[in-house]
Amino acid sequence: MTDFDGRSVLLTGAAGGIGAAIAQVFAASNARLSLVDIVDTSALALELPGDHRAWHLDLADADAISDTVSEIGEAAGIDVLINNAGLGMVGKAEGQSVEDWDRTHAINLRAPWLMARAAFPYLKRSGRGRIVNLASQAGIVAIPEHAAYGSSKAGLIGLTKVLALEWAKFGITTNAISPTVVETPMALVGWCGEKGKKAKADIPVGRFAQPTEIAAAVQYLSSDEAAIINGENLVADGGYSIK
Numbered sequence: 079m080t081d082f083d084g085r086s087v088l089l090t091g092a093a094g095g096i097g098a099a100i101a102q103v104f105a106a107s108n109a110r111l112s113l114v115d116i117v118d119t120s121a122l123a124l125e126l127p128g129d130h131r132a133w134h135l136d137l138a139d140a141d142a143i144s145d146t147v148s149e150i151g152e153a154a155g156i157d158v159l160i161n162n163a164g165l166g167m168v169g170k171a172e173g174q175s176v177e178d179w180d181r182t183h184a185i186n187l188r189a190p191w192l193m194a195r196a197a198f199p200y201l202k203r204s205g206r207g208r209i210v211n212l213a214s215q216a217g218i219v220a221i222p223e224h225a226a227y228g229s230s231k232a233g234l235i236g237l238t239k240v241l242a243l244e245w246a247k248f249g250i251t252t253n254a255i256s257p258t259v260v261e262t263p264m265a266l267v268g269w270c271g272e273k274g275k276k277a278k279a280d281i282p283v284g285r286f287a288q289p290t291e292i293a294a295a296v297q298y299l300s301s302d303e304a305a306i307i308n309g310e311n312l313v314a315d316g317g318y319s320i321k
Contacts, residue, residue: 080107080301080302080303081107081108082104082107082108082109082158082300082301083107083108083109084108084110085109085110085157085158086109086110086111086112086150086154086155086156086157086158087104087109087110087111087112087157087158087160087300088111088112088114088147088150088156088158088159088160088193088197089101089104089111089112089113089114089160089162090114090115090135090137090160090161090162090163090189090193091114091115091162091163091164091212092111092113092114092115092119092122092132092162093113093115093117093118093119093122094115094162094163094262094264095260095261095262095263095264095265095289096162096212096260096262096289096292096293097113097115097162097163098122098289099289099290099292099293100160100162100292100293100296100297101113101122101126101130102126102293103290103293103294103296103297104158104297104300105126105127105128105130106127107297108128109128109158110128110129110130110154111123111126111128111130111131112130112131112133112150112154112156113130113131113132113133114133114134114135114146114150114163115132115133115134115135115163116134116135116136116137117134118132118134119132119133120132131153131154133146133149133150137163137184137185137189137192137193138181138184138185138189140188140192143189143192143193143196144192144196147193147196147197148196151196151197151199151200155200155203155204156197156200156201156204156207157201157204157206157207157208158207158208158209158210158300159193159194159197159201159207159208159209159210160209160210160212160296160300161189161190161193161194161209161210161211161212161234162212162296163185163189164185164186164212164214164231165181165182165185165186165227166182166227166264166265166268167181167182167226167227168223168224168226168227168268169223169225169226170222170223170225171225174225174226178226179225179226182226182227182230183226183229183230183233185230186227186230186231186233186234187230187231187233187234187237190211190234190237191237194209194237194241194252197209198245198250201245201248201250202245202248202249202250204249205249206249206302206305207245207248207249207250207251208250208251208252208299208300209238209241209250209251209252209253210252210253210254210255210296210299210300211234211235211237211238211252211253211254211255212254212255212257212292212296213231213234213235213238213254213255213256213311214227214228214231214256214257215256215257215258215313215315215318215319216228216231217230217231217232217233217234217235217256217311218232218235218256218311218313218319219318219319231256234254235254235256235311238252238253238254238309238311239252239309242308242309243309246308251299251304251305251307251308252308252309253299253304253307253308253309253310253311253312254310254311254312255292255295255296255299255311255312255314256311256312256313256314256315257287257292257314257315258281258286258287258314258315258316258318259274259277259286259287260286260287260288260289260292261286261287261288261289262289265286269286274286280318281315281316281317281318282316282317282318282320282321283316283317284316285316286316287314287315287316291314292314295312295314299312
């Protein structure tokens, strides 16, 4: 795929399993990364080949998003925005607290919109801007105990389509990826034992996704080769949702 040499990639949720895999793929393609997370990603920035920088950001803080994205844009430009950060607070619909609902939607839906809005001038300036939003199969099919999470991801898919429609004229494409469970340490806490075995059995390919598979899809949608793809939701769930 396209060499990302000279291109600036802003990645949220960089400290997580999927985020680290995405960072590694782009660093290997010579991109310059701005690694954004609520935890320190400076060690990752130093480990990756190339020149990268870590940024601390609480995605629940709207003002901090605006300030941080502006700093990144002025310092490095923004050619690619990857809204990877997400929050998975699950529970029965009748039992979830308002606080958990609001925080889930703040991180999973409001923050990607705020990130995109703040990055828009720099993506427009790039002339070939790319936005990739990490959604979920829970945004397209009903999964028990995923009322807050699923609705936030469904909203993110809807946001993706609107941004794709409005911003294509500026050379910006916007797409989403909806994975099944991805085998990261955090995800496997909730999908282990018999629950995990049953979930895998319900997936036609018989397994969960690997972080590297999602990272490769993100890289493709960010590449020049994918310039015609806009407003799509790439479902990476092993065929779960086709049944």
